[in-house]
Amino acid sequence: MRKVKDKEERQEKLNARKKRHYEQCAATFNKQSIDFSDDDFSDEVASTSEIDCLPVSSTEYKSNIIDTSQTQLTVTNKTRGRLEIMTAKLSSALDRCKISDRDAVHIIIAVAEALKVEVSDLVVNRSSIKRYREQSRMVLANNIRKKFSTSELNAIVLHWDGKLLLDLTGKQTVDRLPIVITNNDSEQLLGVPKLLQGTSKAQAEAIYQHLSEWGLMDHVKAICFDTTATNTD
Template sequence: MTVKLSSALNRCKISDRDAVHIIIAVAESLGHNVNDIIVNRSSNKRHREKIRWNLATEIRDKFSVTNLNSLVLHWDGKLLNDLCSKQLVDRLPIIISNNGNDQLLAVLKMLNGTSKSQAEAIYQTLVDWGLTNHVKAMCFNTTVTNTGRIGGTCALLEQWLEKNILYFPCHHHILKCTFDTKFDITSGPNVSLFLRFQKSWPKINTENYKSGIDDRFIFEKLQNSIDHILEFCLNQLKLSHFREDYREFLELTVIFLNGVPPRGVLFRAPGAIHHARWMSKALYTLKIFIFREEFKLTQKDYNSISSICIFLVNLYIKVWFNAPIAAFSPRQDLEFLKNIFQYKTIDEELPKNNLKKFVNHLWYLTSDNIALAFFDKHIPHETKTKMAFNIKRIDTENFDGEEYYVIKNKRIYLDFNEVSNFIKNKKIEDFVTTYSIL
């Protein structure tokens, strides 16, 4: 059993028993006498376990904390199939990042997904790797398990590490929580409109598509930003994306704006419908509107689909693909909040639902995280000068208009009724205080 063979069997999810049959068949086809080869499930299992253990030990031994000053700690619990049974188990991958480099520390099997269990597992992993003094920030999903004020995973880790740590919540998760639509509310797994489109797909002539901006209403709303959005999407398509649905989202947006993606105009068959994954809803929405002449829509559905398409193309796509860039987060959050509020001129219902969710996730506008904006290349030099000036001011002078919100548990809490005043009176430099450089 070699390292390469073991890795191939693991990657293809071949069980120890099935691996024996494959190895014997390959050995026999290569002219070996299988009676001279000791191959059975037990020995195969021991060799594969030994190879995995040696690889893990080698990775640990090569890892050095010498050049590590500031680390960002990442974790995200997932339900995955168990390696030894057909049951689903709670797995907790733990990763650190530093200066563009990532290191997987562990993928732990959890007995439960409570905040204390998560915190204990993460803390022990940091101790085992000797990283407790290097963690400066944490990246996590904004679930109550992680963000609870007293017993959340983040709060417990800060207590046990005995230091204040920056909170960098996952921006993709925030945007997923924010995305909402006006489709039928259902307790079932499918949206009725999407399911009908999925069943109609074999009958749809994919050559008979129309861009979104052929619709007069959509063209009027997007005409000033079409070229800018197309340029952004085409630049993003030059990059590699670890998920194919990300690329499909970009390509559908280009087609929606009457452009041609680098791979040409191609349409994938509609995939699975997930309430938990907004991306599937976005892909369905764009496809339905592009094939509006092939797929019958009621006037109500037509209006809903067109409104959501404008929201996706004009507001959402840029913030989604820029979400991993932490330096852009403060500016993007403030701009996104303003854009959602202004979207009510197109649709009154959709922005209301989005706003109610997004105002609960203003993590990057706190005095701690606002300092990231100094590294945002899209913020003018004049604005950064004002930001630097606010650092030197007496702290109490930096909170003009703070009656609109409160800062608690490392995020801004904004009353929904005060959103209008907040948007009108707050600029990016207003969030900078003397605490922004501590």
């Protein structure tokens, strides 16, 4: 009889503890990992640390599970960030420091967190950064080309020289062709196109394209290059 009475007292204390704490802890439970049978509440198999946060009944527990799932759904469906972080100056700085699009994502996120800015509100991903940087380079190139005037040009000298340089998007080397014109004491870089092949034909096509884009076809009076086979073909 003594054992039965002690067991009943322990059970009452256990139920009181569960009733007192279930509202605070019900949201932390996983529905699939909890069994609502009364055997789980036995003092012989459950310790105090395991039962402090158990709900009183399965009905009350299930009602809390519904509220929790609704809260999780609200967080999951949060809209994507819409605040543009990229600017022309930032894009130029990334290019000057030779920072890849993927590394730029890590740097921008780290800086935003250091400045206590909510990262989820920002548009920060590799594709958007890559797209903005390409557009920024195109706008900058067009502005330079518009400011360049051919009216004061007399006779220009065309310079080019193929170089093997590291690709901007990887560690492999690619054929680059710097194209420069000089006129008296001034000079202008027309471009440094990447060539699929370092042949003389590919170089000639790239040079012709850049001269056409800059409107310089009728101004070239001399050419300057080294004596490699591709340049003299």
